[in-house]
Amino acid sequence: MADKALRPTSRPARVDAARLGVVALVGALLWLVPVPEGVEPRAWQLLAVFVATMVGIILRPMPMGALAFVSVSFAVLSGTLTIGEATGGFGSTVVWLVVAAFFIATAFVKTGFGTRIAYHFMRLLGKRSLGLAYGFVVTDLVLAPAIPSNTARAGGVIFPILKSLCVSLGSDAALGTQRRIAGFLTFTAYQGVVITSAMFLTAMAANPLAASLAAQQGVEISWALWAVAGFVPGVLSLLVVPALIYRLYPPEITHTPEAPALARQRLREMGPMSRDEWVLLAVFVFLLTLWILGGTLGISATATALAGVAAMLATGALAWEDILEERSGWDTFIWFAVLVMMATQLGELGLLAWFTDRVSGVLGAGHWLPSFLGLSLIYFYVHSAHVSAMYAPFLALAIAVGTPPVLAALVLAFFSNLFASMTHYGTAPAPILFGSGNVEIGDWWRLGALISVVNIVIWLGAGSLWWRLLGLW
Amino acid sequence: MADKALRPTSRPARVDAARLGVVALVGALLWLVPVPEGVEPRAWQLLAVFVATMVGIILRPMPMGALAFVSVSFAVLSGTLTIGEATGGFGSTVVWLVVAAFFIATAFVKTGFGTRIAYHFMRLLGKRSLGLAYGFVVTDLVLAPAIPSNTARAGGVIFPILKSLCVSLGSDAALGTQRRIAGFLTFTAYQGVVITSAMFLTAMAANPLAASLAAQQGVEISWALWAVAGFVPGVLSLLVVPALIYRLYPPEITHTPEAPALARQRLREMGPMSRDEWVLLAVFVFLLTLWILGGTLGISATATALAGVAAMLATGALAWEDILEERSGWDTFIWFAVLVMMATQLGELGLLAWFTDRVSGVLGAGHWLPSFLGLSLIYFYVHSAHVSAMYAPFLALAIAVGTPPVLAALVLAFFSNLFASMTHYGTAPAPILFGSGNVEIGDWWRLGALISVVNIVIWLGAGSLWWRLLGLW
Numbered sequence: 001m002a003d004k005a006l007r008p009t010s011r012p013a014r015v016d017a018a019r020l021g022v023v024a025l026v027g028a029l030l031w032l033v034p035v036p037e038g039v040e041p042r043a044w045q046l047l048a049v050f051v052a053t054m055v056g057i058i059l060r061p062m063p064m065g066a067l068a069f070v071s072v073s074f075a076v077l078s079g080t081l082t083i084g085e086a087t088g089g090f091g092s093t094v095v096w097l098v099v100a101a102f103f104i105a106t107a108f109v110k111t112g113f114g115t116r117i118a119y120h121f122m123r124l125l126g127k128r129s130l131g132l133a134y135g136f137v138v139t140d141l142v143l144a145p146a147i148p149s150n151t152a153r154a155g156g157v158i159f160p161i162l163k164s165l166c167v168s169l170g171s172d173a174a175l176g177t178q179r180r181i182a183g184f185l186t187f188t189a190y191q192g193v194v195i196t197s198a199m200f201l202t203a204m205a206a207n208p209l210a211a212s213l214a215a216q217q218g219v220e221i222s223w224a225l226w227a228v229a230g231f232v233p234g235v236l237s238l239l240v241v242p243a244l245i246y247r248l249y250p251p252e253i254t255h256t257p258e259a260p261a262l263a264r265q266r267l268r269e270m271g272p273m274s275r276d277e278w279v280l281l282a283v284f285v286f287l288l289t290l291w292i293l294g295g296t297l298g299i300s301a302t303a304t305a306l307a308g309v310a311a312m313l314a315t316g317a318l319a320w321e322d323i324l325e326e327r328s329g330w331d332t333f334i335w336f337a338v339l340v341m342m343a344t345q346l347g348e349l350g351l352l353a354w355f356t357d358r359v360s361g362v363l364g365a366g367h368w369l370p371s372f373l374g375l376s377l378i379y380f381y382v383h384s385a386h387v388s389a390m391y392a393p394f395l396a397l398a399i400a401v402g403t404p405p406v407l408a409a410l411v412l413a414f415f416s417n418l419f420a421s422m423t424h425y426g427t428a429p430a431p432i433l434f435g436s437g438n439v440e441i442g443d444w445w446r447l448g449a450l451i452s453v454v455n456i457v458i459w460l461g462a463g464s465l466w467w468r469l470l471g472l473w
Numbered sequence: 474m475a476d477k478a479l480r481p482t483s484r485p486a487r488v489d490a491a492r493l494g495v496v497a498l499v500g501a502l503l504w505l506v507p508v509p510e511g512v513e514p515r516a517w518q519l520l521a522v523f524v525a526t527m528v529g530i531i532l533r534p535m536p537m538g539a540l541a542f543v544s545v546s547f548a549v550l551s552g553t554l555t556i557g558e559a560t561g562g563f564g565s566t567v568v569w570l571v572v573a574a575f576f577i578a579t580a581f582v583k584t585g586f587g588t589r590i591a592y593h594f595m596r597l598l599g600k601r602s603l604g605l606a607y608g609f610v611v612t613d614l615v616l617a618p619a620i621p622s623n624t625a626r627a628g629g630v631i632f633p634i635l636k637s638l639c640v641s642l643g644s645d646a647a648l649g650t651q652r653r654i655a656g657f658l659t660f661t662a663y664q665g666v667v668i669t670s671a672m673f674l675t676a677m678a679a680n681p682l683a684a685s686l687a688a689q690q691g692v693e694i695s696w697a698l699w700a701v702a703g704f705v706p707g708v709l710s711l712l713v714v715p716a717l718i719y720r721l722y723p724p725e726i727t728h729t730p731e732a733p734a735l736a737r738q739r740l741r742e743m744g745p746m747s748r749d750e751w752v753l754l755a756v757f758v759f760l761l762t763l764w765i766l767g768g769t770l771g772i773s774a775t776a777t778a779l780a781g782v783a784a785m786l787a788t789g790a791l792a793w794e795d796i797l798e799e800r801s802g803w804d805t806f807i808w809f810a811v812l813v814m815m816a817t818q819l820g821e822l823g824l825l826a827w828f829t830d831r832v833s834g835v836l837g838a839g840h841w842l843p844s845f846l847g848l849s850l851i852y853f854y855v856h857s858a859h860v861s862a863m864y865a866p867f868l869a870l871a872i873a874v875g876t877p878p879v880l881a882a883l884v885l886a887f888f889s890n891l892f893a894s895m896t897h898y899g900t901a902p903a904p905i906l907f908g909s910g911n912v913e914i915g916d917w918w919r920l921g922a923l924i925s926v927v928n929i930v931i932w933l934g935a936g937s938l939w940w941r942l943l944g945l946w
Contacts, residue, residue, distance in 0.1 A: 062793065073780045088561075091561040092560065093557055300556040303549045307549070310543040310546035313535065313539040325800065
């Protein structure tokens with residue numbers, strides 16, 4: 001299960017023709033709608049392709065990457081995009097930040113360094129079950145800045161440890177020994193991943209996309225700005241949420257001396273850090289340093305990430321074969337590049353400007369605060385498909401009603417991650433952790449809904465004060 | 474062996490530090506040479522990185538893709554290239570023509586359609602050993618337009634059939650039953666692949682690179698022009714070379730009734746064409762049609778290739794998983810994109826123009842014909858690393874001495890493939906076929922050298938007449 005679920009975008013190997021028909025129909029209908037005045041026909045056609053792609057991402061007639069490939073080919077053959085515009089997306093620096101970071105994530109999993117970190121925190125914090133939960137959350141937090149695949153963090157590093165730990169605690173749904181502690185740990189690990197994904201530009205594949213869509217609207221969000229702005233509300237959420245889950249969904253076992261013992265044993269088995277792990281650690285420090293200072297030094301985050309991968313290849317810490325076999329990386333590369341390209345082209349063809357013009361007239365004057373509050377809550381709760389679909393128009397709206405642009409861009413970007421707390425499919429690691437069977441779906445949704453409110457209160461409440469202090473509004 | 478050899482660029486999994494040191498030293502020395510007058514410092518630095526990369530491709534301190542990754546990262550960190558220029562190469566249309574065609578090649582192998590074609594020609598032509606050889610060559614010729622991975626043609630389709638045929642003929646080095654017919658068939662298949670690679674823009678990964686380097690110098694070579702210009706000398710070579718090998722390196726068996734029998738049996742086992750094979754056939758016809766007419770209709774070869782892949786994905790003839798697992802495709806993608814990008818940037822930074830200025834003064838006036846003859850022969854015989862290194866300067870030289878540009882671009886592009894006849898490592902399938910052990914190295918080199926002369930005579934002799942007829946000079 002775990003291994004399969006690690007590639008959630010690739011599961012349906014064949015094509016569902018009926019669903020593909022629906023996707024094509026949606027696209028065709030929109031395509032045939034008379035082009036509104038002030039919109040370039042090419043922009044309208046691209047919108048039709050884009051909306052059909054979004055519908056396809058929801059209906060899943062075929063894997064997302066395959067769908068993206070079909071969409072982009074159609075856009076080119078129909079003359080909606082030139083071939084240069086279409087393939088140009090594969091050369092986007094935003095996309096390569098994500099691809100390079102996927103390769104770095106591979107190194108964390110392959111060298112065992114991610115696992116080692118997790119065992120260290122388990123050894124330090126794992127005497128009590130709440131401490132154990134914090135141990136997983138801290139591991140996730142440490143890995144988040146360099147691993148934009150939250151699937152690699154939750155599915156590749158934390159889940160295998162969680163699983164073997166639950167077995168040794170005598171609590172594992174797969175073994176039929178259902179005890180609440182497995183559910184508590186699994187659900188907390190998931191909520192942790194949701195929060196850490198919001199905290200760094202490089203903690204989630206779609207974050208750089210949000211940043212680049214914001215840049216298109218004149219709002220620059222550097223790696224450092226994102227990390228600083230997300231730090232206070234993020235840490236608060238990471239502190240509050242596990243404690244809240246502990247209270248509302250208590251494990252019957254509170255003392256878990258088995259956990260540090262298991263961690264110590266595994267660390268003994270792993271032996272001292274290997275050369276490859278040292279290289280990775282050095283690269284990790286290098287990445288964090290240059291990502292933090294990059295804005296000041298004028299070094300792009302992508303250049304830093306590529307250099308990190310190159311360093312691991314040159315030292316042999318990462319084998320070229322590992323990169324060629326990084327299927328989820330290649331998968332993300334294709335669909336991500338296509339979505340980034342389409343979202344960018346929609347902006348460049350002036351569709352966004354046209355949309356903003358339209359709605360800003362309709363919106364009342366008044367203070368921006370209530371409008372933005374409403375907008376961001378709508379964004380949070382109707383967030384269905386993908387940041388590539390909703391982020392740009394909502395940001396345009398928020399700026400149109402007078403919200404300070406950087407604040408608007410950041411809040412929407414944070415919310416793009418936090419909304420995932422509610423469902424068992426909200427973000428890629430969800431099906432892995434939910435698939436363990438340790439948490440009932442009713443508990444997942446009920447607690448998830450509550451946590452979504454808690455996160456909103458923390459991020460808009462304490463967050464606002466922090467951002468005010470930072471001078472963002 | 475075959476399976477491993479299919480990924481020749483990825484064999485050394487770890488890094489040879491000594492060789493990597495040599496590569497770095499070469500780059501550092503060139504970097505530190507005072508920049509010649511009239512050359513932009515950035516251009517000179519890029520040349521140093523580029524030359525070091527070429528040395529690396531020869532010395533192989535690590536797989537080519539890893540090396541390319543390291544080179545491009547160094548170029549960015551050192552300020553030689555901007556990050557946008559560096560990742561931009563991954564969005565080049567030339568690169569995506571090759572990548573898309575790699576995916577199409579996957580479908581030929583996975584659906585078994587390539588194998589079916591080979592058995593059909595074996596059934597038709599295989600009664601005599603010379604006919605058998607022609608059968609392999611014709612199969613290769615049929616597959617060549619849509620399979621730029623000559624490794625997929627020779628290694629994925631032809632080699633497995635050749636191997637099982639040799640076993641049933643009682644001639645297989647691996648089984649210790651060395652008989653000449655295995656050597657004859659293996660060597661002829663190799664020489665066939667060398668020739669077919671020269672015949673189509675899409676028959677070899679590096680051909681689109683040659684075309685794009687030529688375009689940079691103002692010479693447009695469409696898919697159709699390449700195919701028409703290559704047709705007559707290509708077919709002549711394909712007719713003459715197997716007959717010549719038959720004479721100089723005769724198999725002791727001349728009658729091979731086992732072969733058509735085996736082919737018939739295998740075709741029976743395969744049954745009728747599957748739905749996926751029909752889809753592939755339709756896509757194949759679509760590709761050839763649009764590649765031929767693309768120049769007239771204004772549809773780029775890349776758009777056509779992407780549409781072909783999309784059609785196979787949408788019909789399920791190609792699974793997304795097959796694409797994610799196409800490791801040699803991803804491998805080629807990385808190194809090819811980096812080399813294309815660097816070669817293009819060298820041109821854009823004016824290094825080529827500077828070089829041409831320099832040498833055209835030195836070159837005598839006189840008629841262009843002897844100069845070009847000399848140039849092209851030098852290009853053929855000193856061709857060491859890669860088309861990306863030598864093609865552009867040689868083309869610039871040829872044009873500088875007055876050679877009709879299209880003629881020069883085509884001849885050099887053809888020769889970029891034909892030179893490979895001489896060695897057992899000249900092009901990617903060589904190690905696979907040579908690795909069978911069916912041909913002694915001495916025979917390979919001796920006969921290869923002779924065939925190189927025959928090819929040159931045919932392509933420069935009969936080819937010239939044909940190109941004159943076409944009005945290319």
